[in-house]
Amino acid sequence: xxxxxxxKKQVFxxxxxxxxxxxxxxxxxxxxxxxxxVFCGSRVVLYPIADAVHLVHGPAGCAAYTWDIRGALxxxxxLHRLSFTTDLREQEVxxxxxxxxxxxxxxxxxxxxxxxxFVYGTCIVGVIGDxxxxxxxxxxxxxGIPVIPVHSEGFKGTKKDGYKAACTALMRLIGRGRTDGISxxxxxxxxxxxxxxxxxxxxxxxxxxxxxxxxxxxxxxxxEEIERAHGAALNLVQCSGSMNYLAQLMKEKYGIPxxxxxxxxxxxxxxxxxxxxxxxxDAEMMKRTQELVRDEIQAIYPKLLEYRKALAGKKAxxxxxxxxxxxxxxxxxRLLGMDVAVVGSQTGSKQDYQLLKELCDEGTIIVDDSNxxxxxxxxxxxxxxxxxxxxKERPIAYKLGIGFCDHNHERxxxxxxxxxxxxxxxxxxxxxxSPVWQFIPRPKQSVPMGGxxxxxxxxxxx
Amino acid sequence: MNIxxxxxxxxxxxxxxxxxxxxxxxxxxxxxxxxxxxHGSQGCATYIRRYLISHFKEPIDIASSNFSESSTIFGGGPxxxxxxxxxxxxxxxxxxxxxxxxxxETIGDDLQLILDEFNREYRAPGKPLxxxxxxxxxxxxxxxxxxxxxxxxxxxxxxGGPKKNMVSIFPGMVSAADLRLLKEVLTDxxxxxxxxxxxxxTMDGGMWDTYQKIAPGGAxxxxxxxxxxxxxxIQLGRTVRKQQxxxxxxxxxxxxxxxxxxxxxxxRETDRLMQTLAVITGNDIPQKYQEERGxxxxxxxxAHKYLFGKKAxxxxxxxxxLxxxxxxxxxxxxxxxxxxGARTGKLGDELRCxxxxxxxxxxxxxxxxxxxxxTLVERVQPDLLIGNSKGYPLSRQSGIPLIRVGFPIHDRxxxxxxxxxxxxxxxxxxxxxxxxxxxxxxxxxPIGWSYM
Ligand code: SF4
Ligand code: SF4
Numbered sequence: 001x002x003x004x005x006x007x008k009k010q011v012f013x014x015x016x017x018x019x020x021x022x023x024x025x026x027x028x029x030x031x032x033x034x035x036x037x038v039f040c041g042s043r044v045v046l047y048p049i050a051d052a053v054h055l056v057h058g059p060a061g062c063a064a065y066t067w068d069i070r071g072a073l074x075x076x077x078x079l080h081r082l083s084f085t086t087d088l089r090e091q092e093v094x095x096x097x098x099x100x101x102x103x104x105x106x107x108x109x110x111x112x113x114x115x116x117x118f119v120y121g122t123c124i125v126g127v128i129g130d131x132x133x134x135x136x137x138x139x140x141x142x143x144g145i146p147v148i149p150v151h152s153e154g155f156k157g158t159k160k161d162g163y164k165a166a167c168t169a170l171m172r173l174i175g176r177g178r179t180d181g182i183s184x185x186x187x188x189x190x191x192x193x194x195x196x197x198x199x200x201x202x203x204x205x206x207x208x209x210x211x212x213x214x215x216x217x218x219x220x221x222x223x224e225e226i227e228r229a230h231g232a233a234l235n236l237v238q239c240s241g242s243m244n245y246l247a248q249l250m251k252e253k254y255g256i257p258x259x260x261x262x263x264x265x266x267x268x269x270x271x272x273x274x275x276x277x278x279x280x281x282d283a284e285m286m287k288r289t290q291e292l293v294r295d296e297i298q299a300i301y302p303k304l305l306e307y308r309k310a311l312a313g314k315k316a317x318x319x320x321x322x323x324x325x326x327x328x329x330x331x332x333x334r335l336l337g338m339d340v341a342v343v344g345s346q347t348g349s350k351q352d353y354q355l356l357k358e359l360c361d362e363g364t365i366i367v368d369d370s371n372x373x374x375x376x377x378x379x380x381x382x383x384x385x386x387x388x389x390x391x392k393e394r395p396i397a398y399k400l401g402i403g404f405c406d407h408n409h410e411r412x413x414x415x416x417x418x419x420x421x422x423x424x425x426x427x428x429x430x431x432x433x434s435p436v437w438q439f440i441p442r443p444k445q446s447v448p449m450g451g452x453x454x455x456x457x458x459x460x461x462x
Numbered sequence: 463m464n465i466x467x468x469x470x471x472x473x474x475x476x477x478x479x480x481x482x483x484x485x486x487x488x489x490x491x492x493x494x495x496x497x498x499x500x501h502g503s504q505g506c507a508t509y510i511r512r513y514l515i516s517h518f519k520e521p522i523d524i525a526s527s528n529f530s531e532s533s534t535i536f537g538g539g540p541x542x543x544x545x546x547x548x549x550x551x552x553x554x555x556x557x558x559x560x561x562x563x564x565x566x567e568t569i570g571d572d573l574q575l576i577l578d579e580f581n582r583e584y585r586a587p588g589k590p591l592x593x594x595x596x597x598x599x600x601x602x603x604x605x606x607x608x609x610x611x612x613x614x615x616x617x618x619x620x621x622g623g624p625k626k627n628m629v630s631i632f633p634g635m636v637s638a639a640d641l642r643l644l645k646e647v648l649t650d651x652x653x654x655x656x657x658x659x660x661x662x663x664t665m666d667g668g669m670w671d672t673y674q675k676i677a678p679g680g681a682x683x684x685x686x687x688x689x690x691x692x693x694x695x696i697q698l699g700r701t702v703r704k705q706q707x708x709x710x711x712x713x714x715x716x717x718x719x720x721x722x723x724x725x726x727x728x729x730r731e732t733d734r735l736m737q738t739l740a741v742i743t744g745n746d747i748p749q750k751y752q753e754e755r756g757x758x759x760x761x762x763x764x765a766h767k768y769l770f771g772k773k774a775x776x777x778x779x780x781x782x783x784l785x786x787x788x789x790x791x792x793x794x795x796x797x798x799x800x801x802x803g804a805r806t807g808k809l810g811d812e813l814r815c816x817x818x819x820x821x822x823x824x825x826x827x828x829x830x831x832x833x834x835x836x837t838l839v840e841r842v843q844p845d846l847l848i849g850n851s852k853g854y855p856l857s858r859q860s861g862i863p864l865i866r867v868g869f870p871i872h873d874r875x876x877x878x879x880x881x882x883x884x885x886x887x888x889x890x891x892x893x894x895x896x897x898x899x900x901x902x903x904x905x906x907x908p909i910g911w912s913y914m
Contacts, residue, residue: 027504029528029541030548037505059564059599060474061481065509067852081855087474093568093600104472123503123565124600127534154503155529155565372523373552376673392512395521399670441671 010368012353027158032371035346037154039122040066041162045242046118046150046169048193049221050074053084053114057101057132058122060087062154071195071412075220079114088124098130105139105147115223116146118169126153146223148172159321160241160347167246170217170226174250177224179231185280186212188232188256191243192263194219198416202263205273205417209289211280217246230254234279236261236272241322241347262324263416264424265332266297296418304335307425310433312337316386317379319370319393320407323348323356329388329407330359336425341382344370372396385432401440403431464825475833478777478852479803482597482607483561484510485635487524489611490559492641492659494680495590497555499525501542501571502563517870517877518638518665520677525549529565538566539576546580550590553675557683560594561611567598591683593618605779605804608635609699609706612658616708620689622716628654628685629742630692630718632708634699634725635779635869638666638878643887650748651739656685656692658708666878690716694742696735697722699781701806724816725781726883727891728789729758754885761889762793765896772899775799775839777849778868780806780828782882784813786848786867787824789888791817795895798842801827801835832856845899851877863898867891 027033039056043066046054056063063085074080086104088097105117117139121132132149140147150169152162187206192199199219206213214232215225230250235258237247247258259279261272270293277286316338318329323345330340343356344367356366365378376396379387387397390408397404405427407415415424483500487510490498500507507526514522527545529538542560549558560573573594580592595614597607612632633644641662648655663679689695695718697709702722704710713720719742726732732755736747772795776783780802787797797820800813810826817824825838836856839847847853847864851873857864871877881887900914 027526027528028544028548030499030525030545031552032511032523032525033504033508033528035504036508037503040505040509055473059481060477060479060603061484061506061564061599062509063474064477064480065513067476068855083476085474085477086472087477088600090598090600093564100472107471108473123505123529123534123563124568127565127568154505155534156531372521373673373675376521380673392508392515395515395519396673398519399521400673401669440669 010370011374012357012366013363027369032373033369035159035369037123037159038157038162038165039120039152039154041159041242042120042150042152042166042169043162044070044193045163045166046218047080048072048074048216048218049116049118049223049226050080051077051115051222053079053105053108053112053117054120055101055105055108055117056083056085056120056122057097057130058085058088058120058124060085062122063087069410070193071410072193073195073197073220075200076222079112084108093124093128096128096130097125098132098135101130101132102135102139105135106143109139109143109145114145116148116173118148118150120150120152122152123154126156146173146176158347163242164245167243167249170246171249171253173223173226174229175227175254177227177231179228182214182228182231183212184233185210185282185285186214186232187234187236187276188215188217188229189213189219189236189238190217190247190258191238192216192219192416196412196414198263198414198420201414201417201419205292206276208292209273209277210282210285211276217243230256232256234259234276236276238262238324241324260324262328264325264328264420265335266418266421267331267335268328269416269418269421270297293418300418300422304422304425307429308335308337310429311425313339314386314432315339315341315382315384316388317342317375317382317384319344319367319375319387319389321346321390323352325407326352326356327359330356332421332424335421336428338386338428340364341384342367342375342378344368344375376400386428401437401442403428403434403437405431464822471833474831476852476855477803477831478801478835479603479605480513481506481510481564481599481604482602482610483563483599484513485604485607485609486559486561486595486597486611487522488514488635488661488665489608489615489659490557490561491522491664491677492661492680493557493559493615493686494682495556495676496559496680497523497525497549497553497557497676498559498561499527499545499549500561500563501527501538501545501573502565503529506563506565513870514665516872519875519878520665520667522665523553523676527566534565534569537569538571539579542571542573542576543580543583546592547584550586550588554588555590555676557591557593559611559615560592561597561607562595563597564599567596567600591619603804605635606706609702609708613706613708613711615658615686616689616711619683619686620712620716621687622690624691625693626654626688626691628656628688628692629739630656630658630689630695630709630712632658632695632697634697634702634781636698636725636782636883637869637880638662639881640883640887643881643884647735647739647751647884650750651743651745653739653743656681656689658686658689690718692718694719694721696720696738698725698735700724700784700812701780701808703806703808724788725785726887727782727785728792728888729755729762729885730792731785731788732883732885732888751885754889758885758889758892761892765892766794768896768899768903770794771796772846773798773842773844774846774848775801775835775842775844775862777801777830777835777847777853780804780809782868784809784816785882786891787813788816789891791820793892795846796820796823798823798844799825799827799835799838801830801838803830805829836860845902846895848895863902865891865894865898
């Protein structure tokens, strides 16, 4: 297969070529990237804030494709599950959409009484020259709630720039609330989006350790909690792609230190708890944490070993949004005895890939911003039995008859926390061990003699 | 017929429509050896792929010219040319369908000019056929993108010549199963045919032993070329406007005998298609279909009491809404709400003309969103909702059962295999609808009969 000339440097094979990977580039014109746009990046980060109105300023499509597509749960209001758009028509494209935006915001705020409103600029807004900032200011003054523009015009960079725009928007909320009464053992959880209720699992662990969670940013997010986030003693940052920037901004402005964590897999999950206990340097807390980790692991380890027995030695490929998630997945798959043969991400940085390289075995293929053609070629070349990716990768795996596990934002099963590791193992097991793969036509050379055909003739003629 | 006034809201809440390039991409995916290419930013292509994949559960590659900030200032020409080269390099397509997006339309890129340049510069052999269509989403919705693209393909590819024993049919935005049914009918009439688009295999195919850059199947370019030599052409969909109607173009340009029929849902609309094919071919309607029709009427009779006077709300693509409304009316169900996010301006007129007996009982709404549909539903309390899976929140909230039809079906498996058309498709819909009503009654009954 041909890797497009302009993309050669975004593919790396460990042990074969000296390490050099080009990343954080705009996708090449004409390659079918698995990436979305700046708007998508902003939207995914802010989406779980459930008591805010999220208004997409642009033509209807951009909003329609993001209506209730993610599993971000809320324990209360569910405004985030509605899709609002100014649905710009030709008239507004010619004469500007400011008055429509203004009227629309007023109508939405009057009807839903949100705690804040976010206005997302899409590509077209970037070229028709609406002064979104001014409209937001006017509405905010009139209605007395924060109305925050998110500068997410799709063409102005990559999904990562969208994360940044979202972080900038969040900084306009943070600092507005009162911080009295917050414990000295307090954290913000950054970069967990409460998919399938994951932040509830994590919050429960911290509560049991004696740590107060001030704000989930943005999982099960509430405007008032985010407004108090600057009162927390520590920021826990998951998913390096989306929230590092916010942690950095909060450090500069409020001096809050941060800790990189991941909640996937035993190893990383335990470390996410121990790290916090170490940071607060409290012996009691450390003891509680050790007990917690022990209890949790004991409860599920035997079951996990059963899965491991079946899965050991099988090969897997990983292609996910953020590189940090890829690290955890490599480790989690190891725990199940599986080998990672291909690993890649949409938005990793050079540093991330360096780390991945160190983590992976010889021969592993490492890719940045890949496309269906490449991915399918790599999974075939490596003969994997499992692919971990998002909704766009699933049909590639299935078409080739390979097991699949959804590790992106639409999943309905919690994969975070200790219990999440068990869910993950179960999902991997259910996919890899399914009997359906016996019917898949395999290319000639890889079908061992006496394969499926023979099985049949044996049962037919005993 | 009550034509519903459009809402005075400035904001669309839970849109009941998608954008034009989605329709265009779907059409291009129904052409053999074709790759769709959207001229604009990356996001549009990725979102549209994701949305289509969630329905069809098939790999769907849509390339993008990937605008950068400077493309919006200096034009997207260089990016488009680079994208074409890369797509040709990687996919070796025989056809590239280029659709614009809101962005490239707004900055005013001239596709023809860019392609002329590309054609001058790109001299390598094996250059694919390039077809362009203008699909700004601020001017319509996905169904407009769909019809405009079929028409653009025909305008740019079809040629004339002596007539052949071939019929062309433009089915509109129907399911993969529907396309297979139409092809079966045409085959049974002993016809050579073009169905455009034909994504029955490309979007609902079998397993692959090696990855296919372009899914096999689709309408062949040779057939599309020959469309101007068809002995007759049929555009399905009564709300398709004249300027979007590819059959109309073939008639004006090449003098092909042209018909515009409704989607064949229900006895009456299916009869019209069958009779038309009989007239075109001079053959009788094959026995098989007479039998299917007989069974369908038999089922109508068996179940008529469960249906009479029931009310249904239908929403989605305008022609599917119309087809189902006509079918429901013939079994005694009143289609009290006929709603679409599209703006055809024709849905009300067609209903009035085809179902005069229901004058005053149907509320027709075009350009509507799900928030408005909910308001209407609360007002008339129908027994059934019929439409795509995006009506599920409404169904859940109101407790009114939802029969899933059309596009998208994101919460069930097999959306692409739902059969709506022909006697067989109608039978399938009919059984589902009757059983849903019986189920509701059975569940409500304190006795819980285990027989009908
Ligand atoms: S910009 Fe236009 S074409 Fe692109 S997703 Fe939005 S509505 Fe669709
Ligand atoms: S128009 Fe821009 S913002 Fe909207 S989906 Fe496309 S790339 Fe993203």
